[in-house]
Amino acid sequence: MSLSELRVFGRSGTPISPLTLGTMNFGEGPGGASGGAPTGADESIRIIQAALDAGITAVDTADVYSQGESEQVVGRALRGRRDDVFLATKFHGQMSANPAHSGNSRRWIMQAVEGSLRRLQTDRIDLYQAHRPDYNTDVLETITALNDLIRQGKILYYGTSVFTPAQLVEAQWLATTNHLIPPVGNQVPYSMLVRANERDVLPISQQYGLGVLAYGPLAGGWLSGDFVLDAGKPPARVHSLPGRYDISGPASERKLLASDSLARLADKLEISLVDLAVGFALNHPSISSVIVGPRTEEHLNAYVRAADTLLGETVLDAIDELVPPGTNFVERDAGAIVPSLEYAELRRR
Numbered sequence: 001m002s003l004s005e006l007r008v009f010g011r012s013g014t015p016i017s018p019l020t021l022g023t024m025n026f027g028e029g030p031g032g033a034s035g036g037a038p039t040g041a042d043e044s045i046r047i048i049q050a051a052l053d054a055g056i057t058a059v060d061t062a063d064v065y066s067q068g069e070s071e072q073v074v075g076r077a078l079r080g081r082r083d084d085v086f087l088a089t090k091f092h093g094q095m096s097a098n099p100a101h102s103g104n105s106r107r108w109i110m111q112a113v114e115g116s117l118r119r120l121q122t123d124r125i126d127l128y129q130a131h132r133p134d135y136n137t138d139v140l141e142t143i144t145a146l147n148d149l150i151r152q153g154k155i156l157y158y159g160t161s162v163f164t165p166a167q168l169v170e171a172q173w174l175a176t177t178n179h180l181i182p183p184v185g186n187q188v189p190y191s192m193l194v195r196a197n198e199r200d201v202l203p204i205s206q207q208y209g210l211g212v213l214a215y216g217p218l219a220g221g222w223l224s225g226d227f228v229l230d231a232g233k234p235p236a237r238v239h240s241l242p243g244r245y246d247i248s249g250p251a252s253e254r255k256l257l258a259s260d261s262l263a264r265l266a267d268k269l270e271i272s273l274v275d276l277a278v279g280f281a282l283n284h285p286s287i288s289s290v291i292v293g294p295r296t297e298e299h300l301n302a303y304v305r306a307a308d309t310l311l312g313e314t315v316l317d318a319i320d321e322l323v324p325p326g327t328n329f330v331e332r333d334a335g336a337i338v339p340s341l342e343y344a345e346l347r348r349r
Contacts, residue, residue: 002308003055009086009288010211012157012184014126016086018282019307020058020213021051021300022293027069039295041073047297048077054304058086060187060213060291062131063116064093075121082122088185088213089116090161092131104134106145113154127185128155132336133163140174147180159185159210162335165200172208183210189335190214190287192262192280192319193222193255196328202286215291217281218274219259219333225273227259255329261322271309274302279309280319 006015026044039047048059059078061070071089078085091112094102102108116125128149130142146158160171160183168186175182186205188197194216205212218224266276281290294300311319331337340346 003304006057007288008211009127010184010205011209012211014086014157014211015057016211016289017055017057018289019056019278019303020060020086020088020289020291021048021056022215022291023048023059023061023070023074024065024293025295026061026073027066041069041076043296044070044073045077047294047300048074049081050297051294051300051304052081052085054300056304057084058088058213058289060088060215061120062090062093062129063095063112063119064090064131067095068115068119071116071119075119079121086126087120087122088127088129088159089120089125090129090131091116092134104130104137104142106141109142109145109149113149117154124153125155127157127159129159129161129185129187130163131161133160133167135339139167139170140178143171143175143180143183144178147175150181157184159183159187161187162189164338165204168201168204168208168210182208185213186210187213187215187291189216189333190281190284190290191217191219191223192277192323193219193258194328194333195323195326196334198284199326202284206286211288212286213289213291214281214284214287215293217277217290217292219277222255222259223262223273223277225263227256228263229256229260249330251329258323258329262319265315265318265322269315272302272306275306275309276311276315276319278303278306279311280316282307282309283311283316 003017003019005018007018008014009016025039028040059074061074063071091109092102092104100108113128117123128146134142146155149155160168172182188201190197202212262276263273266273269276278290281287292303294303328334331341
């Protein structure tokens with residue numbers, strides 16, 4: 001696999017590169033999901049343009065990334081090259097101190113899309129995605145609003161991100177029974193350490209012809225090479241974000257051991273752990289493109305090289321032995337915790 005071997009994005013028929021440039025790290029504003037973007041605007045623009053020069057044809061962002069700063073950076077970087085890019089962004093996250101400036105309601109979608117179009121300096125968004133499920137909004141309201149945006153020419157396709165299997169099927173059923181255009185895209189976490197979506201989400205995506213953008217091939221840094229046991233020393237990141245990198249619990253301890261074992265497998269194969277991780281994610285037949293989120297041009301170059309990694313059956317079997325198919329070590333790795341698991345009052349009388 002190389003970046004020149006384009007893949008079709010689901011039933012849309014649109015060809016995109018096997019790597020998609022993720023932009024959560026780009027911008028200079030307060031952080032949204034990223035907790036603050038580490039890469040300034042000028043360097044971000046250089047990375048985006050270098051990615052396009054290397055053959056990446058898809059860019060994924062979100063309004064909430066650095067509270068709009070990421071979209072602004074992407075818009076500046078794509079001047080003169082917009083028609084060569086499959087441009088995806090997302091709505092849902094809270095965009096101001098006002099809680100009404102969030103969610104998946106028609107009222108907010110119609111405001112959010114105008115803000116994204118303005119920041120991206122474009123007249124249409126190729127793929128507009130619901131960043132998370134909204135349990136306060138009827139799904140039919142959301143997909144009806146998105147259908148209206150398609151008819152207005154403001155978006156070409158729409159999709160979802162980290163929806164449950166039931167929500168994916170519901171959206172398809174509601175669209176077809178109400179004579180609407182159904183979602184064509186699905187964004188999910190997927191890596192050697194985050195494999196639960198192999199159980200149902202990825203097969204459902206195949207069933208409905210959804211193009212799948214897989215994010216987190218390095219599992220939030222666990223497959224970067226930092227999480228390797230060295231004479232009992234804890235990984236370097238453990239103290240930086242304790243909520244995500246806490247290894248005190250038994251599940252996280254198992255995850256650490258798996259990460260270390262995968263790193264040793266990569267050493268045995270004489271490739272980098274990044275090569276192994278990206279090659280694995282690209283290999284799944286449901287995956288249209290793998291989202292990579294570099295913070296530097298050096299990171300980008302490593303991802304581009306990794307796109308050439310081909311893994312044989314023996315290597316894939318070895319990975320399955322270390323991390324069995326369908327495995328997630330901790331619930332937060334799913335991308336979102338469903339309310340019935342997060343709130344005790346929803347499962348007790």
